[in-house]
Amino acid sequence: MMIDTHCHLSDEDYDNKEEIIKHMEDNIMIVSTASPKDINEVVNLCKKHKNIYGTIGIHPEFADTYTNEDLKNIEKYLTYSKIVGIGEIGLDYHYTKENKEKQKELFIKQIKLANKYKKTIVIHSRDAIEDTYNIVKQYKNKDIKCNMHCFSGSLEMAERFIKLGVTLGIGGVLTFKNEKKLKEIVTTLDIHNFVLETDSPYLTPEPLRGHKNEPVNIKYIAAKISQLKGISYAKVLEITTQTAHRQFDLKL
Numbered sequence: 001m002m003i004d005t006h007c008h009l010s011d012e013d014y015d016n017k018e019e020i021i022k023h024m025e026d027n028i029m030i031v032s033t034a035s036p037k038d039i040n041e042v043v044n045l046c047k048k049h050k051n052i053y054g055t056i057g058i059h060p061e062f063a064d065t066y067t068n069e070d071l072k073n074i075e076k077y078l079t080y081s082k083i084v085g086i087g088e089i090g091l092d093y094h095y096t097k098e099n100k101e102k103q104k105e106l107f108i109k110q111i112k113l114a115n116k117y118k119k120t121i122v123i124h125s126r127d128a129i130e131d132t133y134n135i136v137k138q139y140k141n142k143d144i145k146c147n148m149h150c151f152s153g154s155l156e157m158a159e160r161f162i163k164l165g166v167t168l169g170i171g172g173v174l175t176f177k178n179e180k181k182l183k184e185i186v187t188t189l190d191i192h193n194f195v196l197e198t199d200s201p202y203l204t205p206e207p208l209r210g211h212k213n214e215p216v217n218i219k220y221i222a223a224k225i226s227q228l229k230g231i232s233y234a235k236v237l238e239i240t241t242q243t244a245h246r247q248f249d250l251k252l
């Protein structure tokens with residue numbers, strides 16, 4: 001069994017969504033909101049499909065525009081058992097540095113919600129790794145699980161996050177020809193710290209780059225990890241599935 005721990009399946013992303021979901025029939029998807037307007041859609045997908053779970057949250061891109069209604073909507077659904085986390089939330093200074101303080105404030109508010117409802121935190125962090133680390137360290141309760149979606153930091157940073165009990169989401173970037181940092185991380189660190197993700201419809205792995213990504217492509221990421229670590233493909237799936245299962249408290 002494969003678990004795609006982070007993908008987006010909004011109607012805007014796919015016009016053949018049901019077909020895409022069918023490709024993952026015997027596997028599990030954790031669908032994430034990209035925008036606050038996706039919250040209801042994610043909840044509905046969880047209700048409709050046995051093998052879909054969700055995480056909901058306000059992406060830092062919306063730090064200037066989100067409303068209190070959005071936060072209330074998230075809080076309302078955090079009590080639903082198939083919503084297994086809050087995310088993706090975090091900091092994105094690549095997108096804009098102008099509103100750092102607002103981004104931090106929104107991030108902290110949502111970490112507090114995760115603490116309150118005991119949900120896993122799924123982090124988006126871009127060009128903001130140090131601030132992300134400090135906030136997680138300071139505000140996340142010890143018993144709250146946390147996943148760094150599409151980890152893109154250094155090996156040293158990966159080790160620091162792992163010490164906080166954070167797992168690293170490994171995605172299509174690992175298969176890119178010129179990618180070195182993530183390959184070093186995967187080669188060096190214990191596989192038990194990794195979960196697999198596609199971030200569909202983005203970040204399509206080799207050999208399919210140029211096409212729209214979809215959750216079933218998780219197999220290419222598992223294959224690359226198998227090759228880099230010299231562990232069988234089946235073993236990669238077994239271990240990463242167990243980790244994802246534990247990290248998101250999936251009631252299978």
Ligand code: NI
Pocket residue numbers: 006007008032088149199
């Ligand atoms: Ni994403």
